[in-house]
Amino acid sequence: MRGPTTRAGRYELRQTTMVDLISTAYGINQNEVLGGPSWLEMDRFDVIAKMPANSTPETQKAMLQALLAERFKLVVHTDNKPMPAFALTAGKRTQLKESDGSGETECRFMPPPPPPPRGPDGAPRALPVFSFACHNMSMARFAEELRDMADLDDKPVVDRTGLKGSWEFTFKFTPQFRGGGFAGETITVPDAVEKQLGLKLEPVNVPVPVLLVDSVNQKPTANLPNVAEILHLAPDPTEFEVAEVKPTDPDFRGLRIQVQPGGRVNIAGTTLKFLIQQAWNLTDEMLVGSPKWLDQDRYDIIAKASAPGADVRLDIDTVWVMLRALLKDRFKMESHMEERPVNAYTLIAVKPKLQKADPDSRTRYKEGPGSDGKDPRNKNPLLSRLVTVQNMTMAQFAGKLQGIASGYIHSPVLDATGLQGSSWNFTLSFSRAGAAQAGGGGRSGGPGGDGPAPPSANLNEASDPSGAVTLFEAMEKQLGLKLQLQKRPASVLVIDHIEQKPTEN
Numbered sequence: 001m002r003g004p005t006t007r008a009g010r011y012e013l014r015q016t017t018m019v020d021l022i023s024t025a026y027g028i029n030q031n032e033v034l035g036g037p038s039w040l041e042m043d044r045f046d047v048i049a050k051m052p053a054n055s056t057p058e059t060q061k062a063m064l065q066a067l068l069a070e071r072f073k074l075v076v077h078t079d080n081k082p083m084p085a086f087a088l089t090a091g092k093r094t095q096l097k098e099s100d101g102s103g104e105t106e107c108r109f110m111p112p113p114p115p116p117p118r119g120p121d122g123a124p125r126a127l128p129v130f131s132f133a134c135h136n137m138s139m140a141r142f143a144e145e146l147r148d149m150a151d152l153d154d155k156p157v158v159d160r161t162g163l164k165g166s167w168e169f170t171f172k173f174t175p176q177f178r179g180g181g182f183a184g185e186t187i188t189v190p191d192a193v194e195k196q197l198g199l200k201l202e203p204v205n206v207p208v209p210v211l212l213v214d215s216v217n218q219k220p221t222a223n224l225p226n227v228a229e230i231l232h233l234a235p236d237p238t239e240f241e242v243a244e245v246k247p248t249d250p251d252f253r254g255l256r257i258q259v260q261p262g263g264r265v266n267i268a269g270t271t272l273k274f275l276i277q278q279a280w281n282l283t284d285e286m287l288v289g290s291p292k293w294l295d296q297d298r299y300d301i302i303a304k305a306s307a308p309g310a311d312v313r314l315d316i317d318t319v320w321v322m323l324r325a326l327l328k329d330r331f332k333m334e335s336h337m338e339e340r341p342v343n344a345y346t347l348i349a350v351k352p353k354l355q356k357a358d359p360d361s362r363t364r365y366k367e368g369p370g371s372d373g374k375d376p377r378n379k380n381p382l383l384s385r386l387v388t389v390q391n392m393t394m395a396q397f398a399g400k401l402q403g404i405a406s407g408y409i410h411s412p413v414l415d416a417t418g419l420q421g422s423s424w425n426f427t428l429s430f431s432r433a434g435a436a437q438a439g440g441g442g443r444s445g446g447p448g449g450d451g452p453a454p455p456s457a458n459l460n461e462a463s464d465p466s467g468a469v470t471l472f473e474a475m476e477k478q479l480g481l482k483l484q485l486q487k488r489p490a491s492v493l494v495i496d497h498i499e500q501k502p503t504e505n
Contacts, residue, residue, distance in 0.1 A: 002315075004060070006051065010231060011060055013047040014315065018216060021045070022076070025064035026211055031154055034081065036213030038391055041364040043218060050231055071220040076211050083208040086152060086201045088143045090161040094198035099136045099166040107134040107145055129187070131172040139163045146201075150189040153368050158206050161199060171196045236318045237263075239325035243303035245502040252298075259314050263305035265322075269298050272498070275327065279320040280493050283410035285342040289495040297500065301326070330502040335495050341487040342411055347398045349417040351480040357391035357423040365389045365400060369427070376429045382467045383429045391423045401483075407433030408471045409483075411490055417481065430474035431467075 002014040004024060013024065018040045023030045033040075049067065051060065068074040110131040132149060134142065143159040146152065150173065173192040190201040224230065241263075248269045255274070258266040267275075273295040277287060305314060305322060314322075327333045369375045370388040377383045387404055389397060398415035475481045 006055075006060070008232070009051055009053070011047070011049045011051050011055075011063075013045075015044050016047065017041050017044055018072070021047070021064065021068060022074070022211065022213070025061055025068055026076075027061055028209075028211055029154060029156075031083070032208060032210045034210050034212050036216055036362075037218070038359070038361065038363045039218055040213065040216075041362050045220070048231060068216075072217050074216045075214040077214060079210055079212050080207040081210045082205040083156070083210070085156045085158060085204055085206045085208065086146075087158055087160045087204045087206070088139065088146070088193070089200045089202060090163055091194065091198045091200055094163070096163075096167040096169045096197060099168050101136060101166055103136050105136045105138075105141060105166070107132045107137060107142070107149065109149070128175065129172050130175055131170060133170045135168055136166045137169070138166050142167075146189070146193075152189060152201075156206070156208060157201070158204070169197055236315070236321070237305040238321055239305075239329070240265075240303040240322050241306040243301060243326055243330065244505045245299060245301050245326075245330050246505070248298035248300050259316060259319055263314055265301070265303045265305075265314065265319055267299075267301040267303075269300070271295050271298055272327070272331065275323055276333075276493070276495075279323045279327070281320075282493055285410055286490060286492045287495070288340065288492050291498070291500075293500055294495075294498070299502070327498075332497065332499045332503075333495065334497040335493050337491050338494055339489045340492045342490045342492065343485055344411040344414065344488045344490065345401075345409060345483040346414045346416050346486050347394065347401070348482050348484055349394075349419055349480065350476060350482050352417070352419065353478065353480040354419075354424040354426050357425045359391065359423060361391045363391045363396065363423070365392065365397075365404065370425075374427075380467045380469075382431045383469060384432045386427065386429045388427045390425050393423050394419045397424075405430070405433070405471050411488075413483070414488070426479055428474055428478055430469050430471045433471070 001016040001020040003012050003016070005012050013021065016024075018036070019030050019033050022033045026033075047064075047067070049063070051063070055063070110133060112128040112130065139161045140159040143157040146157045147154070171192050173187045173189050193199045193201050252269050255270055256266070256268040257270070260266060271294065273287070273290055276282065276290075276294075277284075280287075303322070303326065305318075366388050368386060368388060370390075375386060377386055385405070392400075394417045395415040398413040401413045402409045402411065469477075472483055475483055
């Protein structure tokens with residue numbers, strides 16, 4: 001989901017599921033939106049609405065509730081349901097200092113020092129440590145804040161310490177940077193709370209206020225014929241009004257893409273290959289005919305679209321469209337699309353180890369453990385990815401795999417499991433791409449937190465001694481499924497001509 005944002009008298013939400021919409025409208029956590037049809041976390045919508053002047057976040061919520069009721073015929077009711085949570089309890093000996101009650105109530109985050117540069121041997125950096133200094137803090141307030149400051153799978157925390165008054169204390173833990181080039185001892189939040197504060201976090205079920213979806217339409221009512229005119233929606237710009245293009249300073253490290261208010265875009269340290277792949281939504285194999293320098297030379301681009309109002313911020317999809325025009329104009333890029341055979345994976349069943357799903361449950365996948373709370377990453381931090389899938393067919397899972405594991409999967413996956421007619425529940429834990437080759441230390445990036453894909457996936461090789469598990473090993477050992485590489489026709493972008501030096505600014 002992108003948003004909500006308010007600009008030029010408009011309220012905007014982009015790429016939002018119905019659960020996102022309900023959660024935003026009623027100001028509750030997504031885990032507390034229950035019931036409803038299976039598509040609630042799969043279908044996505046854009047909402048652009050005109051707001052009255054001087055509207056507040058609270059009135060915007062009320063208006064979004066009315067919109068959902070009118071346009072989607074949403075009917076909900078409130079209830080209390082037992083939900084997985086944590087109880088904060090007092091141990092035999094607490095390590096807290098009683099506060100005198102003065103000063104602000106807060107848990108102040110103390111940033112860790114910058115990590116030292118990676119050595120020439122590429123050894124992983126030590127895990128960063130997050131520290132909090134809590135002042136004048138009641139246990140009830142501390143329980144509330146723990147949910148936001150720590151990785152507790154978004155479960156609520158209830159105070160059952162029996163400790164009255166307010167307290168002074170500090171505690172620290174390691175965030176869950178799973179297998180992202182870090183090494184060292186992990187300090188989990190429950191361990192930190194117990195060993196440093198003398199308190200305990202214990203899994204419990206507690207009654208939680210929830211919102212139950214009674215009914216909702218998958219398709220909203222039609223927009224008014226003149227809605228664009230009423231909303232004063234100008235057509236999205238297709239090219240920049242002005243742009244400066246220059247080589248990146250050799251001393252600059254990293255890559256930066258900033259979409260700023262007023263229609264301004266600031267890009268630094270990017271290769272043209274990266275921009276082309278983003279602008280056309282391509283993977284490596286879907287880009288043909290690129291010269292070697294396309295992935296070596298780096299450029300800075302500062303560009304501005306003609307956009308009325310200083311508060312107007314371009315949508316990222318519009319930015320990619322304008323970058324296509326800039327590449328054609330300033331680098332004289334010429335290209336065409338054609339069908340060519342590319343390497344692509346087919347999902348097949350070997351010895352399936354899947355649990356049949358309740359067909360009335362939500363279709364979804366998420367990063368993190370399932371309802372049993374089991375997390376294999378706690379024992380093996382190199383299992384940087386843990387994906388929980390619920391009520392998903394194999395065709396749907398194959399369709400999502402490229403997004404789930406973008407470091408491994410570079411083109412759409414075809415379902416050939418033969419497991420039609422059923423939906424499944426399962427979890428899948430694996431290491432980011434390249435972790436085995438890099439000993440747990442290589443690059444990371446991409447939507448799925450994966451680095452570059454390994455050159456091959458030989459499941460007959462012995463497991464990596466570092467503990468890394470490739471996606472391909474995990475699929476076969478944990479799910480009884482296999483990803484088989486095949487040549488299949490796909491649409492590719494062929495670069496016919498592109499110049500290394502841009503035209504003058």
